[in-house]
Structure formats: C-alpha cells, structure tokens
Amino acid sequence: MSVHHHRFGPTTIAKVKDSNELRKLLDDPWLESETIIVKPNWLTNEAACFTDSRSLRMLFEALDSRIVVTESHAQRWRGDGMSFKVGDKEVNWRWLVRGEGWRWLMENPDWSWFKEDGHWDQMGREDRAFLNDYGFTDLFNEFDVEYVNVTDEVWSGRTADPVEVKGVVESRFRPVRTEGLYGMVPRKLYDLQGSTFISYAKLKNYATFTMKNLFGMIPDPLRPWWHGQRDERLAESIVDINKIYRALFNVYGIVEAISTTLVHHSERMTEGDQMGRTETVDGLGIVAFGRDLISLDATLFGLLGFGLHHFKGYVNKAEEDFGAHDKIAIKEAKTKVGEWLASIR
Numbered sequence: 001m002s003v004h005h006h007r008f009g010p011t012t013i014a015k016v017k018d019s020n021e022l023r024k025l026l027d028d029p030w031l032e033s034e035t036i037i038v039k040p041n042w043l044t045n046e047a048a049c050f051t052d053s054r055s056l057r058m059l060f061e062a063l064d065s066r067i068v069v070t071e072s073h074a075q076r077w078r079g080d081g082m083s084f085k086v087g088d089k090e091v092n093w094r095w096l097v098r099g100e101g102w103r104w105l106m107e108n109p110d111w112s113w114f115k116e117d118g119h120w121d122q123m124g125r126e127d128r129a130f131l132n133d134y135g136f137t138d139l140f141n142e143f144d145v146e147y148v149n150v151t152d153e154v155w156s157g158r159t160a161d162p163v164e165v166k167g168v169v170e171s172r173f174r175p176v177r178t179e180g181l182y183g184m185v186p187r188k189l190y191d192l193q194g195s196t197f198i199s200y201a202k203l204k205n206y207a208t209f210t211m212k213n214l215f216g217m218i219p220d221p222l223r224p225w226w227h228g229q230r231d232e233r234l235a236e237s238i239v240d241i242n243k244i245y246r247a248l249f250n251v252y253g254i255v256e257a258i259s260t261t262l263v264h265h266s267e268r269m270t271e272g273d274q275m276g277r278t279e280t281v282d283g284l285g286i287v288a289f290g291r292d293l294i295s296l297d298a299t300l301f302g303l304l305g306f307g308l309h310h311f312k313g314y315v316n317k318a319e320e321d322f323g324a325h326d327k328i329a330i331k332e333a334k335t336k337v338g339e340w341l342a343s344i345r
Helices: 019-025 053-062 099-107 112-116 119-133 136-143 150-155 162-170 179-183 210-217 234-248 293-304 308-322 327-341
Strands: 005-008 011-015 035-039 066-071 083-086 089-092 146-149 196-202 250-257 260-264 278-282 286-290
Touching: 005 327, 011 019, 011 293, 011 327, 019 053, 019 286, 035 210, 053 136, 053 196, 053 250, 112 119, 119 136, 119 150, 136 146, 146 150, 162 179, 162 234, 179 234, 196 210, 210 234, 210 250, 210 293, 210 308, 234 250, 234 308, 250 293, 286 293, 293 308, 293 327
Parallel strands: 035 066, 035 196, 066 146, 196 250
Antiparallel strands: 005 011, 011 286, 083 089, 250 286, 260 278
C-alpha cells in the first residue's frame, strides 16, 4: 500500500504511521550516505516544542547509515541556573532570556565569563540531564550514535581551520558577513565533509523551519548578538550559517510533526505564554522534506499562514545566494494538504 503523500515541486509532504512508511518515502540518494549528520531542534525542552526521542527513533529506523547527532548548548536549563553579577546587580541564567538580560548579551557577546566561572561545567551537566531524562542517551546507545555538541567543541578549540572553511564556502557562495563563523565549525564535523546533513526541524505553530534550525549550529548558548536589535541581523545570520553547512555537506531538510505537536486552540491561553493559544496533540504523523530548503520552508510558511515579515526575512534573503523558491508549489500545496495543517495555524 502506498504512503499518503503529495509532491509540490522539490517538496514532499506526507502522513506516516511508522518508520517503514518513512523509509519508503526517504528514497533520495543523498540519504544513502555512509554517514548522516542529524541536527534536531533542541532549543528548549518545553512540551511539544523540541525534537523528541520518538520522532528521532523513527528517523534512525528509516536510515541505514551511521548517525552523528549534533546540537549546541541552549536554554534547556532547569530553574534559574547559576548566579553572577552584572555591575552591582546579582542575576542568574533566567535573567539572560528576559529583556534586560537579552539586551546585555547583545552588547556583551563575549562568553569568556561563562566559560571561566563554572557556568560551562554546569551547562554540560544540564545537557547530560536533558539527554538522559528525555530518552536520548539510551536511544544513542541503542543505535550507536555519536553526539557532537557544537558549543563544547568550539569552546574547547577543536575546530576546523577557518582558512580552509572560508575557501570551501567562498568557492560556492558569496563571503559570509561575519567572518568569525568560519572558525566555528567543529573538526569532528568538518572531517565528515561531503556527507549528508539533515536539518531535522520541529513543526510548530510559529515560524522556525529547516533553515532557521541551522541557526543552532552557532555555538553561543543564547544568540542575541546574532539576532541584532529588532532582529535586524537575524536573516543574515541564518543565511550565513546555511552557506557554511551547505558548502560542506549535502544539506537535506525534514520538518516533522510525528509525535507531540502544538496546535492552535482558540480558548486556551496562558497570559505571557509565547506560544499563544495552543494545546498539544499526539500522533499527527506529518512530515515535509526535500533537498531545497528554501522551497520547503516557503511552502510551510504559506500553508501555516505566517506573516510576511517572517517570510521576507531569511527566505527572501536566502534566494539571493541559493536561488528562488517554487511559488507555484505553494498554491498547489494549499489546495491538496492545507487541511492537514489547519489545526496548527
């Protein structure tokens, strides 16, 4: 029996029940790479907002390659984190993600204080707890997966030669705006150059898909400087990190709503909740995938009805370097699978 799916230009959108159905769909030769690097979406551990072990297991079972998983440290800490002083004020990690702390990081992007005062060690413990508590450690052991933490590798100086990286990137694309990015590629990943790299993004009811998922390859645990004031630097940062990884690897995009997913709910809202009016549903089983990350992301922007300020940001900027997305496919997708995603909008 065929798997329920539709193809829109370079993008496929499907409903899958298990890894066997996913395997039938993922028939691209890129996915026969000896090693496949997988970048999940682990920015947070909020329910239904990160790549969980069930969806990651389904992907592993659908592939026959050696798997390397990579991610950076991020705001997955518990509680308020360690305290430190800013001027005369005693603050903690939680302060960093709020307005005042976010602005302070934007003006002070050097993380040396964090590396030297025990924060880095604590963040490592938090990362190990996240992997253990959510089933990733056991999953990695079962599938013999290597885990490469970008922050740990870069901060430890285990990076590729930035001159080499620059040469590879600029042989294919225009130079990145922030040259420091050339020095932020872990040597362990660079040594796998030419392999397939899957940006495995989580489908949510707000705009963050495969190209934005690669933003997480920047090692800073929080990235206010890379956002810039009013996100003025965000699109540029996303395109730059995509240039680097697209020059080094065959980057393939998958967006999943396989297990738990946030969907719109008009009557449920917690004051101050960044997710807005939502509820969690289980087992939607939706995946969207393809080689062309711009068309993939643009199609999902169109299906989910996100504002044009998101769309005109990194997607339009990316077209300057990677080519135009398939606009006709978006219209066709709305007709054929728009109802599949209606609950998420």
